Amino acid sequence: MTKQVSLTINGKQITVPDGTLVVDAAKMAGIDIPVFCHHPKLEPVGMCRMCLVEIGRPMLDRNTGQVVMENGQPKIQFMPKLETACTNRVSEGMVVMTVSDNAKEGQRGTVELLLTSHPLDCPICDKGGECPLQNLTMQFGPGKSRFLYDEKLHLEKQVPLGELIWLDRERCIQCARCIRFQDEIAGEAVLGFDERGRNTQIISLSDPGFDSVFSGNTTDICPVGALTTADFRFGARPWELKAQASICTQCPVGCNTTLNTRREAKAGGEIVVKRVMPRQNEEVNEIWLCDKGRFAYHYTENKKRLTRPLVRKDDKLARASWDAAAKFAAEKFSANKKDFVVLASGRLANEDLFNLKSLADTVGGRAILYSDMGGGGLTRLAGVGAGTNIGAMGAGDAILVVASDLYEEAPIWWCARQTSRRPRRDVDRCQPAPDQTGPLCEVRHPLCLRRRSKNHPRL
Amino acid sequence: MTHILLRHRDIPDINTLNVYKKNGGFAAFKKAVTKMKPAEVTEVVKNSGLRGRGGAGFPTGMKWAFIDKNNWPHYVVANADESEPGTFKDREIMEGNPFQFLEGVAIASYAIGANAAYVYLRGEFWELAAFLDEKIAEMEEAGYLGEDLFGTDYSLKIYTHLGAGAYICGEETALLESLEGKRGQPRVRPPFPPSYGLYGKPTIVNNVETLTNVPLILANGADWYKSMGTVDSAGVKIFSLSGRVRKPGNYELPFGTTFRQLIYEYGMGIQEGRPVKAIMPAGASSSLIAVDDKVLDTPMDYAAVRTLGADLGSASVIVLDDTVSMDWVVNKTIHFFKHESCGKCTTCREGNYWMRNLTERIHSGKGTGADVDLLLNVAKQMQGKCLCALGEFSTMAVVTGIERFPQDFKQAVRSNS
Amino acid sequence: MSLEKKYPKEVKQLLAKYPPEHKRSAVMPLLYLAQREEGYITREAMQDIARILEITETEVASIVGFYTLYHDKKEGKYRMQVCTDLPCALRGADEFLDNLCANLGIKVGETTEDGLVTLESVMCLAACDRAPMFQTQGPRRHQVSRVHDRGPHHGIGRGVEEE
Ligand SMILES: Cc1cc2nc3c(=O)[nH]c(=O)nc-3n(C[C@H](O)[C@H](O)[C@H](O)COP(=O)(O)O)c2cc1C
Ligand code: SF4
Ligand code: FES
C-alpha cells in the first residue's frame, strides 16, 4: 500500500496517499480549488495559474534535520509566493490555505487576466450554463472590468478544425487541455499551438483536419466554449436538456453514455437526442467516448426507423398501442412456450441481453445470444470478460490482440492500451501508430514475441 | 590587468588550438581526467566560490553536487542562448576564447559523469555555432574529445544546437524542452534539471561564462580564484556595459568594482558629459536604480547590488542619462517581454499584453494618471504568480520605474490629467 | 524532392547528434535545412520532417510558429533584422531604422518591390555595444549572418546579396 500522509487544508485535517496532488487532496476533503488547466486524467502543467493557494511545510532545523517546534506545534514555514495546487504534491504536516486573503487575491487576479482576452459572449456560447470559466468568474472574478473593451484582441470565431470540431479562437484560454488530451490520452498529436505569447493559438495540420477518432472528447474537457462539436453547435442550451443514462452499442467496449434529450417542435413534439456524452465508468471508458459513439446516434432520426409498435394482422402490419402490442406478444409467447427462441445480436448492451435471457427463461424458451463481439468464449477463457477492469490496465500487463484492429473496432480499448503504455513522467511517450492498424500486438509477453510482419499479419 | 576569461585580448590567436595549448590549454582537463576523481573536481569548484553567471548566481559546485547519481546517463548543457537585452559577453568569449569555454564544458562533463554535452546557442549565433563546430572537430582530432580520453575509459562528445529566436529558451527548463525538439516553454520546477533534465535525465545547465572560469580554477586552485572579487562574490565577472556611455563594451573586472569605475574609468563616462540618471544592472529584466553618488560608489557584487533594490543578474549594465524618460524605457522593456512571453502561463501572457497596451498609451501621451496607477497595479498583481521568472522580470522595470521616477510618468500623462 | 532525398548526408549527420530514441531533437536543425533554399518552410518540408522524426505535421508546425527565425511564408529573399531593443535604442537604433525605411522605400514588415529585402525590427541580438546594427537572414547554408554595424549611408539594401 502506498504511504499515507496527513495534512491540513483550511484547518481540516486529512490523510491521503503520498504523492497526491494538493488539488486532489483538497477535493477528497470536500474543498474545491478552482482550476482550468488541471485535469485529473492529464499530466500536471501548472500553466493557467488559477489554483493559486498558500502552502506551508514544517520547518526543519538545518543542522539536525528535525522538525522545529513552536508552542508544542511544528513551526510551519510558508512559501514566499503563492503555489499552484495542481503541481505540488502533499507531504507530511503540510498546511494549505485555499481561501486566505492572499490566495483569493491570486485567484481573482488570474480570472481578471483571463477575462482581458475573453469575448464574454456567454449569451450566444454553447458552453454557457456548463462553463467552468463562467462559473469561476461568478465565484472568483472581479465584478468590474479594468481592461479597456476596445483593446480586446479580436480573432477568428468560426474555425472548423475538422469536420466535427469547431474552434472559437477568441474564447480559447490556452490551457492546452485539448492538445494534451490528443497527445497523452489519444496518442494522436494532431492539435498543437501556433505562435507564442498572446498570439498562441490552436492549430491542426493533419489531413483531414483534426484527424482523430477521439476528437469529441476535447469539447468535453475544454473549460470554455472554444471547442464545440459541429453536431451540437447552436443546437440547444444545456439547461433545456434531460440526461438519460445509456450504453453505447457501436462496439464491444460498451462505453457508458448520457443521452441529452429534449422535446422539439421540429420533431412534432417528440423527444429527440441532442447529443451523446460519455458517462464516467472507470472500469470501462473512464470519461472518454470515441467519435463513433458520440456522433453515430443520428440513425435514431431515420424516418424509416420503427418508433411505434406494429402488429401483423392478415399479413399486414398495423399500428398498435404499446399495451396492446405487449399483450399480443405475451399471448403468443405463452402459447408456444416450447418453441420459444430468442435470437439476439451482440450489438445489444449486456443489460439488454440479460433481460432477453430472463424473458426466455420465464417462459421456458431458449435464448441464443450472439454476445461474442469482444471475443466471447475465447476471451473469457483468458479471463477477460464482463467485469474485467480495463481501466486498471497498466505497466507490466501483457496485452494480446488477436485478429482485431482495435483502433477501428474498439477505439476506447485502443486508447486504454496506448495510455497504459505511458509510465508517468517518461519522456518516451508512445507515438501514434504510423498507420491506423498500428502495432496490433504489444510485444511484452513471451507468447507474442514476434512483431507484426508480412508472415504474421495479425500478430 | 591580464584577463582570465577574455584572454584573447592579451594573447593573440588563442582561438587556435596550438596557441591555446601553448598557454596551458587542456592541462586542467587532462589533470582532471587522469588524476582526479569526479567528486574532487566538483569540490574544487565548490571551494572556489564560483557562482552561476547566467543570472541567478547559484553556486556552481553545489549545483554539480546535486546531480542524481541513481539515474543515468547524465548530460551537461551549456547555456549560450544569451538573449537578455544588454548582454553580449558569451558571444565575445566564444568568438575569442572558444577552447577555454569548451574545456570548461569538458571538465564539467567529467565532474558529473556525462559522456555527451550540448551547447545551446541562440539562433542568431549561427556563424558562431559553425565556428564552434570547427573547434570541436579540432579537439576531437587532437584527442581531447572522443573515446578513451588520455588513455582512460572516459569518453566525451560535445555537440552544438541552434535555437531559433526565443529569449525564453535561456531559461534552463525551456532550453531543455527546446533541445528535445519541443516548443521552448518552461517546465514546472521542481524537479530541477540535476534530477530531471534533458530527456528526463540528470542534467547540469551552466552559462558559458560560468564554464569558462572552470579550467583556470582547476589549474590554479580554489584559493587563487577566491583571492579575487569579494567575500560574497568570488572571482571576476564580465560586465557588459551598454547604453549612453562613451565606450560600451565588455569589461572583465573583479567583483566589487564600483559602478563609478565601470562607467567612468572603463566606459569613459556619459555621452556629451551628461549625468547618469538610472542604471539597469541586469539588462531589461532589471529593476531601475535611481542613481546618486552612493549608488555610483556601490561595489558590484551580488549582495551589494541587492541593497540598492535590484539584482546583479548577468551584470549587463545599461546606463541611462538624464535625457531618457522612464515611461519610454518601460515601454521598450514591455515591448520586449510581450514579444518574448512564451504564452504558457496566463499571468505573463495576458499581463504583458495588458501592460503593453498601457505603456503604449502612456508613452504616446494618450494616457492618464489612472492608467499609470493601473499599470503599477497590474504589474504588482503579476508578481509572484508566474510559472517562470520571465513574467517576474517583465514587472521589474515597470514597478521600479513608476515608484522611483514618478515625475517621468506624471510628465508623460500631463496633458490628460 | 523530399528532404531526405535532397540532403541525405546532412539529414544523417543531424540525426547523429541526438540519441536515436530522441530523434525529435533534430527538428530544429532539420527546419533550418528545409529553410536553406527558399528562405521559408513549405508544407511539404514540414511533412518530410514529420515523417523523418515520426511526429505529426502539427507538432512540426507548432515549432515553426514558436520561434521567430523560422518562416512559413515567402517574403523577401533576405530579411534585414534591425535591433531596436532598449540598449540599441539608446544608441540611435530607432533613427537608424527610420533612415533605413526611407532608403529602401518600405515600412517595417514590408518587402522591397524587387522581392530582395524584407525589413524587420527585432529584439536584442547580443551585440549592444555595436549599436545601431542589424543582421540578415536568407536562403543559404549559413542562414543568419554576423551582425553588421555599418551606418545607414553604406549602401545598405544593395550589399546584402554578397553576404
Ligand atoms: C527568462 C530567462 C532567461 C534566461 N536567459 C539566460 C541566458 O540567456 N543565458 C544564461 O546563461 N542563463 C539564462 N537564464 C538563467 C538560466 O535559467 C539558468 O539559471 C542558467 O543558465 C544557469 O547557469 P549558471 O548557474 O551557470 O548561471 C535565464 C533565465 C530566465 C528565467
Ligand atoms: S481550446 Fe479549450 S481546451 Fe484547448 S486550449 Fe483552448 S480553452 Fe483549453
Ligand atoms: S490548475 Fe492551472 S495552474 Fe493549477
Ligand code: FES
Ligand atoms: S539591444 Fe540591440 S543588440 Fe542588444
